[in-house]
Amino acid sequence: MTASPARLPRRRGNPVAGRVLLGAAGVVLLVVIWELYKALGPASGVVIGDLTVLPRTTDIAMPHVWDMIATLFEPASGGRKGDPVWLVVAQAAAFTLGVAAVGWIVGVVVGMLLAVLMQRFRTAESAVLPWIILSQTVPLIAIAPLVRRWGSQISVGDFSWENWMSVAVIASYLAFFPVSIGALRGLNSPDANHVELFRSYGAGWWRTLVTLRLPASVPYLLPALRLAAANAVIGTVVAEVSIGLKGGIGRMILEYAQQASSDPARTWAPIFGAIAVGLVAAGFIALLGVLLRRYRRGEVPA
Amino acid sequence: MSDTTADVPTAVPAVLVEGVDKVFDTKKGTVTALEQIDLTVAPGEFVSLIGPSGCGKSTLLRLIADLDTPTTGSLTVFGKTARQARIDQEYGIAFQQAGLLPWRDVSANIELPLELHGVGKAARAARSAELLALVGLSDFADSYPDQLSGGMQQRVAIARSLAESPRLLLMDEPFGALDEMTRERMQTELVRITAETGAAVVFVTHSIPEAVYLSNRVVVMSPRPGRIRDITTVSLGSAAERTEQLREDEAFFENVSIVRELLHGETPVGIRGVENR
Amino acid sequence: MRGQATRARTVLAPVLLGLFALALWQVLVVAFDIKPFIVPGPIAIGSEFGANLSTVVQGALVTGGNALVGLVIGGIGGILFAVIAALVKAVDGLSAGVVSAVAVVPIVALAPVLYAMYGANAETARQLVAAIAVFIPVYVNTLRGLRQVRPVHRDLMHAYAASAWQTTRTVTIPGALPFIFTGLRIASSLAVISALIAEYFGGPIGGLGKSITSAASSSNYNLAWAYVLGAILVGLVFYCVTLAIEMFVTRHHRPTS
Numbered sequence: 001m002t003a004s005p006a007r008l009p010r011r012r013g014n015p016v017a018g019r020v021l022l023g024a025a026g027v028v029l030l031v032v033i034w035e036l037y038k039a040l041g042p043a044s045g046v047v048i049g050d051l052t053v054l055p056r057t058t059d060i061a062m063p064h065v066w067d068m069i070a071t072l073f074e075p076a077s078g079g080r081k082g083d084p085v086w087l088v089v090a091q092a093a094a095f096t097l098g099v100a101a102v103g104w105i106v107g108v109v110v111g112m113l114l115a116v117l118m119q120r121f122r123t124a125e126s127a128v129l130p131w132i133i134l135s136q137t138v139p140l141i142a143i144a145p146l147v148r149r150w151g152s153q154i155s156v157g158d159f160s161w162e163n164w165m166s167v168a169v170i171a172s173y174l175a176f177f178p179v180s181i182g183a184l185r186g187l188n189s190p191d192a193n194h195v196e197l198f199r200s201y202g203a204g205w206w207r208t209l210v211t212l213r214l215p216a217s218v219p220y221l222l223p224a225l226r227l228a229a230a231n232a233v234i235g236t237v238v239a240e241v242s243i244g245l246k247g248g249i250g251r252m253i254l255e256y257a258q259q260a261s262s263d264p265a266r267t268w269a270p271i272f273g274a275i276a277v278g279l280v281a282a283g284f285i286a287l288l289g290v291l292l293r294r295y296r297r298g299e300v301p302a
Numbered sequence: 303m304s305d306t307t308a309d310v311p312t313a314v315p316a317v318l319v320e321g322v323d324k325v326f327d328t329k330k331g332t333v334t335a336l337e338q339i340d341l342t343v344a345p346g347e348f349v350s351l352i353g354p355s356g357c358g359k360s361t362l363l364r365l366i367a368d369l370d371t372p373t374t375g376s377l378t379v380f381g382k383t384a385r386q387a388r389i390d391q392e393y394g395i396a397f398q399q400a401g402l403l404p405w406r407d408v409s410a411n412i413e414l415p416l417e418l419h420g421v422g423k424a425a426r427a428a429r430s431a432e433l434l435a436l437v438g439l440s441d442f443a444d445s446y447p448d449q450l451s452g453g454m455q456q457r458v459a460i461a462r463s464l465a466e467s468p469r470l471l472l473m474d475e476p477f478g479a480l481d482e483m484t485r486e487r488m489q490t491e492l493v494r495i496t497a498e499t500g501a502a503v504v505f506v507t508h509s510i511p512e513a514v515y516l517s518n519r520v521v522v523m524s525p526r527p528g529r530i531r532d533i534t535t536v537s538l539g540s541a542a543e544r545t546e547q548l549r550e551d552e553a554f555f556e557n558v559s560i561v562r563e564l565l566h567g568e569t570p571v572g573i574r575g576v577e578n579r
Numbered sequence: 580m581r582g583q584a585t586r587a588r589t590v591l592a593p594v595l596l597g598l599f600a601l602a603l604w605q606v607l608v609v610a611f612d613i614k615p616f617i618v619p620g621p622i623a624i625g626s627e628f629g630a631n632l633s634t635v636v637q638g639a640l641v642t643g644g645n646a647l648v649g650l651v652i653g654g655i656g657g658i659l660f661a662v663i664a665a666l667v668k669a670v671d672g673l674s675a676g677v678v679s680a681v682a683v684v685p686i687v688a689l690a691p692v693l694y695a696m697y698g699a700n701a702e703t704a705r706q707l708v709a710a711i712a713v714f715i716p717v718y719v720n721t722l723r724g725l726r727q728v729r730p731v732h733r734d735l736m737h738a739y740a741a742s743a744w745q746t747t748r749t750v751t752i753p754g755a756l757p758f759i760f761t762g763l764r765i766a767s768s769l770a771v772i773s774a775l776i777a778e779y780f781g782g783p784i785g786g787l788g789k790s791i792t793s794a795a796s797s798s799n800y801n802l803a804w805a806y807v808l809g810a811i812l813v814g815l816v817f818y819c820v821t822l823a824i825e826m827f828v829t830r831h832h833r834p835t836s
Contacts, residue, residue, distance in 0.1 A: 122588070127593050131593060131597065138811050282679065401731035403750065418741050
């Protein structure tokens with residue numbers, strides 16, 4: 001997009017529509033490859049030595065794409081009677097999205113606070129930053145059952161800790177990391193010129209933060225928020241599985257996978273739901289980016 | 303290949319530009335960057351393009367280098383199309399930014415064009431040693447670009463542009479980012495180097511003394527649309543005569559005034575050496 | 580003097596903070612008599628880790644091995660595919676939709692279907708989960724890096740009449756190296772976590788993930804935490820090795836004019 005005007009190929013038609021069309025063609029291509037391999041590949045897969053290199057092509061291993069879609073409109077076994085699978089999946093997806101959103105908000109707040117702290121005190125940065133990076137090598141998801149146990153100890157007055165809160169905590173743990181790193185880079189992004197200009201105006205740290213550093217951090221913050229949203233969704237789905245929280249997509253993936261032998265295509269229904277949750281979250285961040293476009297004028301397109 | 307000089311007239315000019323227009327399409331419509339450009343550069347001749355920002359001098363250089371294509375008109379380099387001349391590597395090029403590859407040391411940077419065009423390892427090493435001596439950086443062969451000053455980086459870039467002994471050098475404000483002292487030293491070196499190699503040079507600059515000091519002819523351009531306003535011949539003698547003293551010389555100042563007045567659109571007082579086209 | 584002070588801050592500050600946190604943890608566990616099923620103290624975890632070192636190492640080798648296979652497959656695949664996408668615009672356009680969908684999807688959700696496709700008795704499904712998880716950040720970052728070619732370098736290669744592949748090899752890929760390694764660094768931790776979590780969705784026992792859950796379900800919390808410590812160490816090793824390779828390869832990539 002920044003190519004010199006001379007080298008820019010002349011675009012015909014609407015570039016956005018073209019990109020969407022091409023992207024959709026990519027999805028179709030993937031479906032075609034899937035069906036082609038299923039039709040032509042050996043039933044037991046391609047095995048070299050003891051290693052299965054390419055998957056089996058039986059209906060149980062690789063159901064037809066149209067079966068995956070058809071099963072969405074069949075009545076679901078669980079839930080209210082007569083509800084089609086897609087509706088059950090959509091309800092679960094909405095639940096997961098809600099928990100992920102809570103986790104995302106908590107993660108963003110914590111991440112921003114950490115970034116501001118590190119920007120303010122250099123000692124804090126050198127003390128805390130390595131631990132923030134290390135924190136992501138800790139599989140908190142692995143100790144999700146233990147997190148639930150921590151929560152069950154908390155009960156203050158009418159407030160009692162619920163399982164979904166544990167899931168949200170795990171989601172926020174995955175979400176805060178990109179925010180803290182991206183926000184720190186963004187807060188440190190203003191030129192020395194600008195910082196010195198603010199100093200010459202006698203602006204204090206808080207004024208500099210609000211009028212200079214925060215607006216300047218927007219181009220760094222947006223990709224971080226997008227990553228955080230993806231991480232929050234992933235964290236929620238996986239934590240639902242390991243904590244055993246019912247009602248969301250994660251649990252549904254496991255339940256449907258257990259029925260795979262009777263209806264292999266149905267395994268894919270909650271996976272489509274998870275994709276939808278991820279896309280909705282990404283769409284929300286894109287919307288946020290449009291609202292904040294005033295602060296993104298100097299942004300270099302990635 | 304490099305023994306052609308300005309004294310030996312050759313039938314084929316180094317650069318021949320005839321009736322060239324360049325129109326850019328932008329979001330806000332079309333912009334005419336160059337209009338009706340005619341220019342001939344003889345083999346071995348040093349020609350500077352000078353003018354204010356937006357006069358299209360860099361665009362003209364990019365057209366000669368086939369980094370862009372003219373909208374109308376014809377452009378040949380040593381009798382070939384610009385595209386063929388680029389493919390045949392008839393020219394060496396240097397930009398305002400040194401444009402060195404930061405992960406290659408100095409000699410590997412100079413050898414880059416040779417490597418791309420399949421020159422053997424031993425021949426490459428010999429050539430880069432030669433060029434390093436020419437630009438006075440023999441001690442820095444193994445240094446990396448980030449260990450060099452801006453002036454040294456630019457000298458490496460010039461050595462790189464000379465790597466294949468081109469008959470034509472295209473330079474787009476190569477000294478633009480340097481301080482005045484370094485700049486003058488580099489100019490003196492460039493005069494010496496081009497005299498030794500006998501290459502023709504098209505040199506883009508916005509510095510009047512630089513253009514006058516270096517050139518046989520100065521092409522003065524005006525903006526919006528980019529046109530050639532005048533071409534003035536500078537007769538300050540051969541390369542050997544262009545020493546540091548020249549900068550204090552009466553003739554030097556006279557030529558500087560001529561170019562300045564041309565740039566400001568006035569009729570020069572001394573008509574000497576002006577061609578009107 | 581100044582350099583020493585800076586070094587003291589970059590090394591000492593995090594170490595002191597870590598030690599302080601560990602000490603506080605231990606003191607709290609002892610002072611409030613916190614039961615192991617909530618959280619054991621660091622000393623208890625450490626001694627359990629030492630006592631079961633060989634089983635933890637075995638589990639770490641299984642999980643780490645899966646993560647490594649995934650990191651290599653996903654890394655190579657991501658880089659190759661990004662190079663192709665950078666050279667052929669159509670590939671970029673076609674894959675954009677799929678990639679942006681996969682990027683926001685919990686890859687581990689694919690574990691059940693991969694077990695069905697590759698068999699639940701083999702580690703292949705887990706390695707593939709790790710590989711897909713690795714593929715995305717490596718592909719996205721590599722492609723971003725490949726597009727960061729500075730105009731002066733692009734002009735230079737054009738002036739040299741360099742072929743598309745020559746330009747890719749001499750300018751584009753070396754220039755993209757810092758980005759490729761950023762992707763690989765993110766991917767290194769992801770590979771470990773993905774391989775670990777994939778174990779929750781089925782497949783053979785032996786890895787750290789299964790060990791954590793089985794130890795926890797048999798109320799052996801100290802052991803569960805020892806396995807968690809093992810998982811942390813595996814993640815650390817992956818991260819630090821990637822970082823070390825990155826620092827070595829990109830040591831001359833400081834920007835110049």
